[in-house]
Amino acid sequence: MSDPLVIGLDVGGTSSRVVVTDLAGTRLGTGLGGGGNPVAHGAEAAAAAVGAALDEALTGIDPGRIRAAVIGLAGGTQVRKALDPVWPARGITCPVRLVGDAEVAFASATAEPDGTVLIAGTGAIAAQITGRRLGLISDGHGWLLGDRGSGFWLGLHAVRAALADLEEGIETSLTIPIRDKLVGQSVFATRRALVSAMIAAAHAEPPVTLSRFAPLVLDAAVAGDPVAKNLITEAAGFLLRSTAAVRGPRETGPIALAGSLLTVATPLAHRVRAELGARWPAAELVSATDGAAGAAWLAALSLDPSAPHPSTPPSRPTP
């Protein structure tokens, strides 16, 4: 009989990642699909994106060997229903545990069972982790209702800043690139016509895609633009506030940073790290790596409590 395998998924607003490993953590398959969050993309598109990533990861693997699966995803029970059909359709019959994206991000960053995770990617959420499970959470309310300090939030405020420049003369270097990305090189008879066209263009696309403007804010802040720098400061303030809502002042577990805005060297990551370090000087700041690998590790732990964390060097050669 073949060794048991596990599968881990990290499903986000802009991509879905899948990893298949054995219980020693050896990677046997990986898959990448589009955004698979049913709240952001709708149930059908989400299931298709996750299914495509699964198919890629399972290429050449007997699905009967999969004994445990963990899927990390923002959202609750309604979200689960949307993705339920993808498993039996691929011959996977083992238990599938749905956990928050925060749990897999934390698990990918550290082998510790307790601490805090702060995510800022397309969305934003802070969470307490206790025994590798979600405790308190703050924000994670989605682009319409929250996600303050996220990539969507930065992108939205970049457009607002461009309008404030055009209409009120609050100058920012964001205006030209935002204009170009929203309405191209079109010529408008009046400034008001330009503003109207930009507003119409911003409303014409799925709102969450405004997160594509977040890198413009990061770049402008690095170049010293005061409006962009203020947005970074404000975003960092929201992320810190969310973290403080789930972490006591004397907690000492690691703080895992996750999401594209915090895991690479952005001015937002720099500022958030500095403020976290000032408020919780004893905390180790760790970075989420591959959430799907974290999810696969959580699945492996459910079968073998001694399964090594992905960051552990392998104790035996890959078969």
Next chain:
Amino acid sequence: MSDPLVIGLDVGGTSSRVVVTDLAGTRLGTGLGGGGNPVAHGAEAAAAAVGAALDEALTGIDPGRIRAAVIGLAGGTQVRKALDPVWPARGITCPVRLVGDAEVAFASATAEPDGTVLIAGTGAIAAQITGRRLGLISDGHGWLLGDRGSGFWLGLHAVRAALADLEEGIETSLTIPIRDKLVGQSVFATRRALVSAMIAAAHAEPPVTLSRFAPLVLDAAVAGDPVAKNLITEAAGFLLRSTAAVRGPRETGPIALAGSLLTVATPLAHRVRAELGARWPAAELVSATDGAAGAAWLAALSLDPSAPHPSTPPSRPTP
């Protein structure tokens, strides 16, 4: 040859109104359709809604008699294109002037040529009116980018307030009605599951429909709910700020109030009127009535500069 007729349209986020009159202001036809703003509803749905209202208003009227048309609508040139096809399809060949919803609201409220108009309905905008034409404007940026203090804004913040109650214990009487409207009487295993379901439900519908929660905020404020009262205060502050951005401290022309939040006796209307009166004590506060009638009057003025304002008593009996 028959007397010339004019047609006026007031196209908003939730309804489209059409009035056909003669040059004396006698109403010969009216029509009502769904929301016809192409930014909010898309070009095709907007044209269909406006077309249906036109068809109703033109019942039994020879379209060849229509000599001037004015359409009031938030938005600019891109918006115009979406509605262009509705006219020739109905045999209307006269010039059609597209003006801002602010211009028709002001024209419906007063015969004065100069002043200020403040609209708070589904959206929100303040505008300077000079010679019955749009001067400076403030906000009107749509639900995604602005419309601060609007019905959408109140509805959005009502949902946020309900989440803050459920998650942070900031009590408000808004929570139960918002919960009931978003997820019905469903039972959830945990408070977190309820919160997730409410977030998913809010994201699942067109965002602008959140404006249907605005009356809940108005009612709760009347009943003394402190969270709702704060939202009213904040909304009034945004509307006042927009007004001050387009009206100098010494201007004396009338201030026209328009939109469902300001033309009926709501706590928001009460507060906005009090603050406008305090800041511009010399200004007459007038209420927009029927924007379509205002638009029809603007169309009549283009043919006959002495055409009577809709508020003028008729000088001759209806034929």
